[in-house]
Amino acid sequence: MNDFISRIFGKTVGESEYRFPTGTPLFITCGYSVKYLTFVNTGALLVRPVDQSAGLKAVKKQIPIIESTTGLNVILEMDKLTSWQRTCLIEAGIAFVSGTGQVFIPFWGSYFECKIREKAYETKVLTSAAQFVFLYLYYNDTKAFGVTQISIAKELKISKATCSRAIQCLLSLRLISVSEEGTATLIRLNGTKSEALNNAIGHMIDPLKKKICVNTLPDNIEYNLSGVLALSKRSALAAKPGDEGFAISKSNQRLIDKNSVVDADRFRDLGGFVIEVWNYDPSVLTTTDCVDDISLLMRLRSNSDERVQNELDVIRREHGLIKENYKQ
DSSP, rough: OOOOHHHHGGGGGGEEEOOOOTTOOHHTTTTTTEEEEEEEEEEEEEEEEEETTTOOOHHHHHHHHHHHHHOOEEEEEOOOOOOOHHHHHHHOEEEEETTTTTETTTTEEEOOOOOOGGGGSOOOOOOSHHHHHHHHHHTTTTTTTTTEEHHHHHTTOOOHHHHHHHHHHHHHHTTTTEEEEEEEEEEEEOHHHHHHHHHHGOOOOOOOEEEEEEEEEOSSSSSSOHHHHHHHHSSSSOOTTTTOEEEEEGGGGGGOOOOOOHHHHHHHHHHOOEEEEEEOGGGGGSSSSSHHHHHHHHTTTTTOHHHHHHHHHHHHHHTTTOHHHOOO
């Protein structure tokens, strides 16, 4: 017997073998294991999908078929359910039991355990990974069709665990939505692109991890222009010698020749180049030799130079940013 049902309802629940009636569709007989349960003189079938990764949409369609074929109430047994899946099943009136501490059997009783997430997601600030995922969704305009978590992790070259935490962070700030469509779980921005960006901009962070001064630029590293150098490429603003910067990913930092690194004093006296090591890969979000607009805005938004802020206002207008949302 399911251990959780036994723990909640006690030994008064009986269990016996059961075989689906003749004529039951093959996708039911082959797709589910089944037990017959009794509790207080009422019976029900405990059905368990053979494939626990089966899409919830298909399962929701098949449970009513089992009930109409057998004439019995059905309890769906799953190893785990997300809070969103649990809500969908409750709204559909489908009884279920989950190993994660959830029992919803309206004709017998219900019990739910709520495990509180770590407070890391109770934040007003995006993590660097969450900002990376958000900007990927923003620039790729996935609103119409959505994108899977696996696709995001693959495109951004981040681990599934990192991507999952980033998505939870974005969900906690209501910047994205997640929906089940067929066998796929699709992720989209909430609202239009402009609405999503205006909602997110106040939570965004400077992507910079550290700066490294060098006397020569390495020719074995892919980099994108950042800071004032990038701003000067798209405007009449003139860059000065030593202006920042050349953005690279954390993974490329190890490729910098240590012999080319200089300290701050020598950099001020003799000049050189400033390499910006970013918390996410700047090359993924752009198709030019400059970093993307919104990351550039985050890098320079605290710059006190009025000329810089005037040029940043051009970026803000181009992306439909409302002034109140990005005022520092």
